[in-house]
Amino acid sequence: MNLSDRLLLSGDEAVALAARHSGVALMTGYPGTPSTEILETFVELGGKGQWAPNEKVALEVAIGASFGTARTMVTMKHVGLNVAADPLFTAAYAEVAGALVVVSADDPGMASSQNEQDNRHYAVAAGVPMLEPADSQEAYEYTRLAIEISERWLIPVLLRLTTRVCHAKTIVDAPDSRPELSEPSYTPEIARRVMIPANARPAHRRLRGKLAEMARWNEDVGPNLEIAGDRSLGIICSGVSYMHAREAAPDASFYKVGMTYPLPLAAIARFAKSVDRCVVIEEGDPWMVDAIRASGTAVQGKSPMYRFGELNVSRVRRILSHDESQEPVPPRGKPPELCPGCPHRSVYAALKNLGCIVQGDIGCYSLGALPPYEAMETLVCMGAAIGMGLGLRHVLPSEEARRVVSVIGDSTFVHSGITGLVEMVYNPPPDGHVVLILDNGTTAMTGMQEHPGTGRTIDHKRTGKLVIEDLVRAVGIQRVHVIDPARDPQGFQDLVAECLASRELAVIIARRPCVLAAGKIKQLEKCLEQE
């Protein structure tokens, strides 16, 4: 390989490059660690990509584009697929036309997530094929393969990545070979795309037929790798676990699964029989081991203690030697903090002074749960702050209920807070409720992405702007305040107190830019004004 062809890319960058090289016409998504850089890089590379308000909308836009024969991809973190699950399950029935690749970036170990759900279950539940690359080279190759599979079987394909694939940089050799694609076009296919029961019943059968065909294809020519080594130990693995395992047991025999759903169970059974001891090494849930056992092949798995957190070379060594002793706990580093001057600081200072019961949400402002404030008391999923606040208000005795507030960031509000406000107007608690929308002008936590409320696109061009206060009024909230929480902290605190005392429905938009983004926002706005 010529040195100049060697690129050092993260898995996210490799996926983006492959999407460009494959002629993906539209990529959509919603930010979320560790997936965010895929869409950002795709746009940097000149592709057409756009942030959607949330993952469900992102997937729906992609489904439409795919019905129009365009090649499309959708990116999100693992929990994003919960939001997008509804369209995914039925898109598997409705035949796509252009490729539709759904990227789920899982976060075992929860480097930056609220749970470590294992999205391999989604492939089975929705009935869509799944590919799992082990490094950036495979991230590149499997993205291209996912597109081929999607167009061959007219089905969405799940490209499942994990943190150490997304964010590890490894060497990629990526020859640019763009296909000749025809212009997107539309042909109605009512019986195949209108999923009323009469059409969905045969569609489900068609889906199972495709999965059976794909399973045969995977057995014969799927992207799976068998390495004949020492026959005393055979290891079945996928994704980055392969890298850890190959290093932990360099002499063992390996069966590395690249397409993990539908699994190549016959090939796996043959491999398992060919070795004395066969162990499945997988991160997260005992998913592959259960499926292999259910197919009648005896294999060993891991002790339940290794279900938690990421795997690494040391943990794989322990699994292989049945070591269940307590693992050394590394010293705790310094926890993150709200930046000095962060506008969220003023908000939590006031809420703490007022003794509020704060129902929280996800974003930088989640750090309000940690010292010095320890003011935010719940975090479940994006948008939940409003619903949870309402629930508490409905059931608590009045004097406690009146202290409940919901805090939610601007990007999170657009993502999934709007329906919570509708609920608030439709089912108001007896003592009203107070929602604080922390509008710092960006999606700070994931690295300052634009969103509909900033009025700028992913590449910072002017576009339609969602004016949050107008929307809140349109929903039917009478008491709407827009205030800078840091300019006059006492004034801000008094306003919150006044809203709480009013026993009405109130929304306070605490508007002040994130200190890390403020300079860039100012500069962008100046450029846009001059245009």
Add this chain to the structure above:
Amino acid sequence: MSKSNGSQSSVKNIVFAGLGGQGVLKASDIAATAALLAGFDVKKSELHGMSQRGGSVTSDVRYGDLVRSPMVPSGEADILVVIAPDQIEVNRWQLREDGLLIEPSLIDLDALTNKKSLNVALLGVLSASSSIAKEHWTQAIREHLAEKLHEANFAAFDLGRTAAQREQRQ
């Protein structure tokens, strides 16, 4: 994925540690690129996200003939580069027994024209005990930093490199 079956014994394991905003990731990016330019197989891995709000950050760089896992196995770092003095103790466990600790006290901070280049100065120290040629380090710095920062960072790199060479001679 590398298809060859070569052994991993020649892999050099480096862990970079510090606090969000100190250039930990920048330093590891530069080191990984230098290894790439020198013709090695290389992998680099870190955790992004919340850790960047001033919290602890670490990044692993591994290079050699063939690298498998992107993470340095626990306690097997050959070199630990720490940019924040208060992060030395929490990261020491990553270093193997005879491993090399590279810390800010090796640098004459008064001689640093731009304090933000401490990360690159420590790369200079690192370079003195690596088999990567100086030209590859210089090229990597050029690729990862804006042009207006080049001069200050080349100076910082040289400061670290000379300090380390002086130490080695002693």
